[in-house]
Amino acid sequence: MRLSTRTRYGIRAMLELAENVGRGPLQLRIIARRQDISVKYLDQLMTILKSAGFVRSIRGSKGGYVLARAPEQIKLNDVFNCLEGPVVTVECTENENYCARAADCVARQVWTQVQEAVMAVLQSITFQDLVDRTKNNKSPDYQI
Amino acid sequence: MRLSTRTRYGIRAMLELAENVGRGPLQLRIIARRQDISVKYLDQLMTILKSAGFVRSIRGSKGGYVLARAPEQIKLNDVFNCLEGPVVTVECTENENYCARAADCVARQVWTQVQEAVMAVLQSITFQDLVDRTKNNKSPDYQI
DNA sequence: TAATATACTACTAATATCGTAGGAATTGGG
DNA sequence: CCCAATTCCTACGATATTAGTAGTATATTA
Numbered sequence: 001m002r003l004s005t006r007t008r009y010g011i012r013a014m015l016e017l018a019e020n021v022g023r024g025p026l027q028l029r030i031i032a033r034r035q036d037i038s039v040k041y042l043d044q045l046m047t048i049l050k051s052a053g054f055v056r057s058i059r060g061s062k063g064g065y066v067l068a069r070a071p072e073q074i075k076l077n078d079v080f081n082c083l084e085g086p087v088v089t090v091e092c093t094e095n096e097n098y099c100a101r102a103a104d105c106v107a108r109q110v111w112t113q114v115q116e117a118v119m120a121v122l123q124s125i126t127f128q129d130l131v132d133r134t135k136n137n138k139s140p141d142y143q144i
Numbered sequence: 145m146r147l148s149t150r151t152r153y154g155i156r157a158m159l160e161l162a163e164n165v166g167r168g169p170l171q172l173r174i175i176a177r178r179q180d181i182s183v184k185y186l187d188q189l190m191t192i193l194k195s196a197g198f199v200r201s202i203r204g205s206k207g208g209y210v211l212a213r214a215p216e217q218i219k220l221n222d223v224f225n226c227l228e229g230p231v232v233t234v235e236c237t238e239n240e241n242y243c244a245r246a247a248d249c250v251a252r253q254v255w256t257q258v259q260e261a262v263m264a265v266l267q268s269i270t271f272q273d274l275v276d277r278t279k280n281n282k283s284p285d286y287q288i
Numbered sequence: 289t290a291a292t293a294t295a296c297t298a299c300t301a302a303t304a305t306c307g308t309a310g311g312a313a314t315t316g317g318g
Numbered sequence: 319c320c321c322a323a324t325t326c327c328t329a330c331g332a333t334a335t336t337a338g339t340a341g342t343a344t345a346t347t348a
Contacts, residue, residue, distance in 0.1 A: 001145055001262075002233035003255065005306065012251050027324070041307055047326075060315020061323045076254065089146035104281030106274045107156050110220065110265075111147065117261040118145075121254075130250045137248030149337065171293070185338055191295075204346025205292040 007084040009037050010045045014079055017055060018071040018127040019134065025057075025064030045083070052082040072128035080122050087122070088115040151228040153181050154189045158223055161199060162215040162271040163278065169201075169208030189227070196226040216272035224266050231266070232259040 012035045020026045028046065032039040046065060049055045056068045067074070080087065090111045092098040102108055156179045164170045172190065176183040190209060193199045200212045211218070224231065234255045236242040246252055 001147060001228050001231060003145060004304090008234065008251065008255075011254075015251065025324095029324085038307065040309075043325080043327095044307090057325060058315090059313080059325045061321095062316060063314085063324050065325090084145050087145060090152065104278070106277040106281065107152065107159065109277065110155075110269060110274070111152075113265050114262055117265045118258055121257050121261045125254060130254070133250040133253065134248070137250065148335090169293095173293085182338065184340075187294080187296095188338090194295095201294060202346085203294045203344075206347060207293045207345085209294090 001088075004084060006045060007080060009035065009042060010049060010083045011076065011079055013037070013042060013045065014049065014054065014067070014074070014127055015130050015134075017065060017067045018074075018131050021067060021071060025062070025066050027064040031065075048083060049079070054079060054082065067127075070128070071131060072126050074127045075123050076125045076127070076130075077119055077122035087118045145232075148228060150189060151224060153179065153186065154193060154227045155220065155223055157181070157186060157189065158193065158198065158211070158218070158271055159274050159278075161209060161211045162218075162275050165211060165215060169206070169210050171208040175209075192227060193223070198223060198226065211271075214272070215275055216270050218271050219267050220269045220271070220274075221263055221266035231262045 013031050016031045016034060017026055028039055028042055031037070032042045035042075046055060046057070050057055050065075053068055054074060055065050057063065057065050077087075086094065088111055090108070092102050092105070092108050093112050093115060096102050099105065099108075157175050160175045160178060161170055172183055172186055175181070176186045179186075190199060190201070194201055194209075197212055198218060199209050201207065201209050221231075230238065232255055234252070236246050236249070236252050237256050237259060240246050243249065243252075
């Protein structure tokens with residue numbers, strides 16, 4: 001159960017956009033440099049995020065990317081699902097008919113519990129929350 | 145973030161052994177048939193579980209496998225870790241020095257939160273719990 | 289000694305991941 | 319109108335992992 005770089009990079013890129021709200025479009029090049037990600041790879045990730053409706057693009061010179069919605073309206077769970085796929089994919093938790101024993105399968109119950117725990121965390125956090133947390137981390141009050 | 149069959153099969157095999165406690169060794173062949181897993185593949189999984197100390201093997205005729213500890217003393221988390229590896233592997237959650245920005249990286253905080261949520265679920269369940277749940281599921285009281 | 293098990297090692301097909309590469313299309317500014 | 323900057327699109331490839339299959343060696347019981 002390891003996270004793909006796709007998801008990790010994608011969420012970090014979204015965070016960059018969230019921090020840039022109100023300052024116009026942000027370029028791939030900039031995001032890639034700040035987050036230490038290959039421009040070309042990030043290019044593909046943004047395509048996914050764009051077609052899922054999380055970001056908007058402005059083409060041409062002075063173009064770039066902006067969030068399609070306000071940061072407080074985008075939950076981590078949404079983006080996670082888009083990039084990583086359904087949380088904890090075990091076929092039988094999604095499709096009751098996948099296995100004949102599903103009804104009294106305790107293993108299935110466990111995976112469902114795990115799944116719900118992960119979703120609960122990711123659903124409770126928006127990109128605005130992450131922006132706020134970043135500010136707190138950078139605040140002088142928190143320096144040692 | 146999908147579970148490998150390795151983990152799923154392994155946990156189901158362990159559950160079979162937990163249900164068989166006190167009845168002597170259980171053969172690979174039997175477990176494989178009941179759980180619909182390839183005998184040869186299960187063979188390899190049991191090798192892993194054995195070297196991790198979760199099961200003991202009895203070789204030769206009338207041999208098989210038994211749990212190495214009482215079912216109430218084996219948490220799902222232990223077996224999960226053994227088969228699937230660390231929960232939610234993101235290098236930076238395990239190794240603070242992996243990334244220079246780790247200290248104030250909010251993405252890292254998120255993955256830590258997710259990780260802890262999963263571990264909390266898996267740590268709260270033992271194989272004895274699963275045996276009990278199975279009995280409840282099979283009890284006539286629960287039939288419709 | 290025969291039958292039944294586990295133990296061990298090697299191989300393989302399929303798939304996914306994590307990119308790299310190259311060029312086409314669009315836009316803003318001089 | 320032209321050039322530079324930027325997104326858009328498609329194809330390719332190297333690497334690793336997964337989910338097995340296969341064959342043989344070793345141990346134990348009866």
